[in-house]
Each structure stands twice: as C-alpha cells, then as structure tokens.
Amino acid sequence: MDDFIYLDVEVQRTPSEVGGFDPEDMRQLGLAVAVTWREQNGGFRTYFEQDCQRLINDLNAAECVVGFNCLGFDYEAIRGHLPFDTPKTLDIFRLAYERAGFRVSLDSLARGTLRDRSCSGGLDNIRRWKAGERESVIEDCKKDVELIRRVHLHIVEHGWVKTSKGKRIVIG
Numbered sequence: 001m002d003d004f005i006y007l008d009v010e011v012q013r014t015p016s017e018v019g020g021f022d023p024e025d026m027r028q029l030g031l032a033v034a035v036t037w038r039e040q041n042g043g044f045r046t047y048f049e050q051d052c053q054r055l056i057n058d059l060n061a062a063e064c065v066v067g068f069n070c071l072g073f074d075y076e077a078i079r080g081h082l083p084f085d086t087p088k089t090l091d092i093f094r095l096a097y098e099r100a101g102f103r104v105s106l107d108s109l110a111r112g113t114l115r116d117r118s119c120s121g122g123l124d125n126i127r128r129w130k131a132g133e134r135e136s137v138i139e140d141c142k143k144d145v146e147l148i149r150r151v152h153l154h155i156v157e158h159g160w161v162k163t164s165k166g167k168r169i170v171i172g
Contacts, residue, residue, distance in 0.1 A: 004090075005038040005062035006149045008141050009074035010125045026073065027080030032129045034078065035141040037149055038062060044142055052081040059087050066152045068106045068144075069093040092151060092171075096161060100169045110147045112162035113154055119143050
C-alpha cells in the first residue's frame with residue numbers, strides 16, 4: 001500500500017498584506033493551521049505555528065505528499081517558519097493546470113468530480129481565524145484535506161477529474 005500524506009494549510013494573512021505572491025512574500029503569510037491525513041498516523045493530525053518541525057518531519061516520513069497548490073502556496077507558508085527541502089509531492093492543482101492549460105480550484109474539481117463542495121475560500125478563513133473562529137477554520141481545513149484525498153483516489157482509480165463546468169481533465 002502506498003504511504004500518502006494529504007495536506008492543506010490555512011494562513012494568517014492575505015497576500016496583499018505581505019506584498020504579493022512571490023515566494024519571499026508568501027513566507028510572511030504566517031501559518032494558522034495545517035491539517036494532514038495519513039492512514040499510518042490514524043487519520044487526521046493538526047499542526048500550528050509551534051508544530052512546524054513536527055509537520056515537516058511527518059511530511060518527510062511519508063512516501064509522497066498529496067496537496068492542492070501545495071508547491072506554490074502551502075510549502076511557502078510553512079517555509080516562513082522553518083526552511084525545508086521539498087519532499088516527493090503530487091500537487092493536484094499543478095497537474096490539472098499542466099493538463100488543462102487553465103487554473104482550476106479545489107471547489108470546482110470537488111463539485112465536478114465528486115458532487116461535493118470545498119469549504120469557504122482562503123480569504124474568509126483568514127477573516128474567521130483573526131476573529132477567533134479557529135475551530136471552524138480547522139474543521140474546514142479537515143474537510144478540504146478529505147476532498148483532496150478523495151479527488152486523488154478518483155484520479156488513481158479513473159485517471160481523470162472534471163471541473164464544475166463539465167470539462168474533463170485527463171491526469172492519469
């Protein structure tokens with residue numbers, strides 16, 4: 001059995017608050033929470049700023065990290081707290097973009113492929129985190145990790161995903 005760890009990260013600040021989307025800027029976003037799911041760990045794990053080393057250790061211990069825009073976003077937010085080398089990674093966002101030629105959201109893939117929805121967007125999660133609604137942000141992050149996992153399993157089984165507008169993207 002493959003040892004995959006599924007990852008999603010929520011941040012404390014918006015890109016406009018830190019200067020933009022350059023990697024150096026994104027390292028200033030601040031890790032609010034990271035959630036992973038790994039069968040070998042018994043399911044979900046939650047990490048906060050002070051847990052970055054444990055998070056990196058867990059990511060490196062898995063055979064492969066599966067995320068959605070983790071190469072361009074999640075890893076940079078984590079690197080703002082602690083530098084690390086990129087582990088073996090399958091980034092569903094990047095694969096879909098390379099195959100389709102356009103950007104697609106997790107929500108679009110979840111709706112089109114799974115008939116499910118992603119949770120509220122990143123800006124809303126930042127607002128809620130700042131307002132102290134942390135448990136709801138953590139729960140939304142867990143739901144998105146589960147969607148990433150389900151989309152990945154669909155790709156493994158069927159070799160494709162579908163956007164909410166019905167566009168089929170062959171990935172496998």
